[in-house]
C-alpha cells in the first residue's frame with residue numbers, strides 16, 4: 001500500500017471520480033504498481049479514497065482486450081480500421097451523415113474527446129456524438145448555459161472549505177467524492193461554526209457532518225429553492241445591487257417563486273414547516289454560502305430547473321464568484337468536465353462554443369479548415385440508442401463505456417445493439433455486457449498506459465501519465481479515431497504524431513478569435529513542448545496565452561457570457577414533477593457505493609474493494625419489509641413494466657418508507673440479474689436530455705428461494721444453473737452468493753459444479769435442511785460451500801481469507817465446515833475499513849472492551865480509518881450506536 005518516491009515514481013491523476021486527485025504511482029521490478037496521494041496536487045493534497053488507494057490492484061492484464069477482434073476473432077489493426085472506415089463511409093454515402101454515431105465517455109482523455117468530436121462534427125458532418133456524461137451532469141450544463149450563457153463552474157474546491165454554510169443537495173460526497181468530503185470534514189473540524197445542511201431523501205453517510213438533514217421528497221428541490229428565493233425577498237435578504245447591475249429576469253423568477261405559501265412548499269418538499277424556516281433563516285443570515293449538487297439534482301426530469309432554482313438564489317444574493325460562495329456542480333467522472341469543454345456532447349461545439357451560434361460555427365470550421373460544420377444538435381444518449389433500435393443509425397462506435405448496463409431502459413439498449421448493422425466497441429476489457437455486441441472490438445490503453453489531459457470539477461486540468469507498457473496491441477483512443485479519419489480521406493486534418501500535438505491544437509482552438517467573449521481559453525498551453533506536456537503541472541482554466549497560471553473565480557462582477565454580459569434568472573417550469581406512478585407502491589432511487597466504480601470493470605478486480613459490499617442489494621425500510629414478509633438478508637425481486645432484478649434485502653431506516661435504494665454497479669459479469677437500469681424508464685429532462693434515475697416506480701416481492709448458498713472457491717465456476725448468483729474477487733479466488741428455486745436440487749451435484757473434485761469433508765443436517773462441504777487438495781482448501789433453506793449464516797470475512805491459509809489439521813478443517821473460527825480465532829465481522837481489512841466486530845470490541853470512544857482512538861487501536869478515511873462515517877456510526885448504549889448502561 002505504501003510507496004516510496006524513488007526514481008520510478010511518476011505523478012498522474014486518479015481515473016475515477018470528478019474530484020481529480022493527484023497520484024504518485026510507482027512500479028516495482030516485478031511489475032507491481034503502488035500508489036500514494038500526491039501531496040502537491042491542489043485537489044487532494046496527498047489524500048486518496050479507498051478506490052484511488054487500490055488502483056495498483058487493478059492494473060493486471062487478466063481480463064484485458066489485447067488485440068483487435070472482428071466478430072470475436074483476433075485480427076490486425078489495419079483490417080479492423082479498414083473495416084470501420086469502409087462501414088462508416090458506406091453508411092454515410094447511402095443514408096447521410098446522421099446515419100452514424102459515436103457514443104463516448106467521461107473516462108476518455110481530452111485528446112480522445114477532441115479528435116472524436118472533430119471527426120464527427122467537422123468532417124462526417126453530424127452531431128451524433130454524445131457522452132455517457134449525459135447521464136450524470138447534463139442538467140448542470142444546461143442550467144449553467146441558460147443562466148450564465150456558457151457552461152462555467154464559477155468557484156473552486158477551496159470555496160467549499162471557506163463557506164460558513166455548505167448546502168449539499170442530492171450529493172452523497174462521503175461515498176461518491178470521498179476526498180472532497182474529507183476536505184470538508186477537516187474544514188469543519190477547524191471551524192466548528194461552519195454549518196452543513198444535507199438535502200437528501202436518504203440518510204447517507206454524508207449525514208455524518210450535517211448539522212441539519214432535510215429528508216426532502218423526491219424531486220422537491222425546485223419548490224425548496226423557489227421557497228428560499230421568496231423568503232429572502234420577504235426578509236430583505238437580496239443583493240439588489242448585484243441583481244440590478246449584473247442580471248436580467250429577476251422579477252419574473254420572483255413572481256413565480258412567490259406564488260406558493262410555506263405550507264404548500266412543505267407539502268411539495270415533504271418537509272416540516274419548522275425545518276424549512278430553520279433552513280431559510282440559516283441561508284438568510286449566512287453570506288458565505290456554497291450549494292453543492294450532483295446526481296440527486298441532475299438525474300431528474302426537472303434536473304435543469306432544479307439547477308436554475310439553485311442558481312437563482314445565488315444570483316439574487318450576489319453569492320457567486322467570491323470566496324466561500326457560489327453554486328457548485330460536482331461531476332461524477334474523471335474527465336466529464338474535459339468532455340464538456342471539448343464539445344463531447346451532441347448539443348455543443350468544441351471549447352464551449354454553441355452549435356446554434358453562427359459565429360461559433362464559423363470559428364470552428366475556419367479553425368479546423370473542415371469541409372463542413374454541423375448546424376444542428378445531434379441525438380442525445382437516450383434518443384441515440386432509440387434511433388439505433390429503430391434502424392436510423394447504421395453504424396455506431398462506442399468508446400470506453402458500457403451502455404448495456406448504464407443507460408436507462410437497458411434492455412432496449414441490448415435490443416438496439418443486436419439490431420444495429422455495425423457496432424464498434426473500443427474498451428480495455430475483453431468481456432463486458434457491451435463488448436458482447438461488438439462487430440469490431442478495439443483494445444484501448446487503460447489508466448497508467450495512456451497519456452493526456454483531464455479536467456476535474458473545479459476546472460483544474462491535470463495529466464494522466466503513462467508509466468506502464470500497453471498490453472498486447474492496445475492503442476490510445478485518439479489514435480484509433482485518427483486512423484479511421486485518415487482512411488476516410490481526412491489525412492491532412494488528423495495527422496497527429498502524439499497526444500501532445502492534439503492537446504496543443506485544442507488549446508490553440510480555445511484561444512482562436514477569443515477576445516474574452518468565451519470563458520474557455522487555455523491558449524497558454526498551445527505552445528507546450530513535448531517536455532512541458534510530459535511535466536505538466538495541474539492548472540486551473542482560464543489560462544490565457546501570456547498569462548501566468550492562477551486560481552480563478554467567475555462572475556464576481558458579472559461579466560457573464562450572454563449577449564449583454566448579464567446573467568439570466570430562470571422561471572422553472574417543472575416545479576413539482578409528478579413522475580411517481582401510483583399504480584406502483586414503491587419508488588426506487590439509484591446510486592453508488594463507497595468502494596466500487598461504475599460497472600466494476602476495474603474496481604471489481606480488487607479483492608480489497610470487494611470486501612465492503614460484495615453483492616447487489618436493496619436498502620428497504622424495516623416496516624416495508626415487514627409488510628412484504630421479507631426478512632433481513634433474504635432475496636427480493638424488484639420489478640416494473642421495464643424489467644425485473646433480484647438482489648439481497650438490507651433492512652435499514654436510512655431509507656424512508658415506500659422508497660428503496662439500489663446501487664448501480666452490478667452487471668451480468670458479476671451477478672445473475674442485477675442490472676438496475678433495466679428498471680429505469682428513459683424519461684429525460686426536456687432541456688438537458690438527462691435521464692431521471694432517482695425517482696423510479698417499482699414493486700417488490702420476496703424471491704422464493706428454496707436454498708440459499710455461499711461459497712468460497714479457488715477457481716471461477718460456471719454458475720448458470722443457479723437462479724441467483726453474485727460473484728466477487730477475494731484473495732486467492734472468488735466469493736459467491738447463490739440461490740436456487742428448485743426444492744429437489746441435488747446438494748452433491750451443486751457442490752461438484754462449484755468446487756470440482758478433491759478430498760471431501762461434508763456434513764448434512766437433514767432436520768434443518770442444511771448441507772456444508774469443503775474440498776481439499778492436500779493441505780490447501782479448494783473451496784467451501786454452504787447450503788441452507790434460509791440465508792447462510794457464516795463468517796464471510798473469515799472464510800474469504802481461508803483460501804490462503806493452510807488446512808492440514810482436523811481442527812482447522814472442522815472450523816471451515818462450521819464456517820467460522822474456533823475459540824482461538826476471531827470473527828472480525830463485515831469489513832468496514834477496506835484499507836486495513838478491519839471488520840465491524842473488531843470496532844465494536846474496541847469500543848466496548850478497550851474504551852475507544854472517538855474516531856482517533858479507534859484509529860490508534862486498529863488503524864481503521866487512518867489511511868483513505870472513506871470508512872470514517874461508518875466507524876462513527878458504530879461509535880454512535882455503542883457509545884450511547886454504554887452511556888445508558
Ligand code: SF4
Nearest residue numbers: 014016017021049052
Ligand atoms: Fe479518485 Fe477517490 Fe480522489 Fe475520486 S476521491 S479522484 S475516486 S482518489
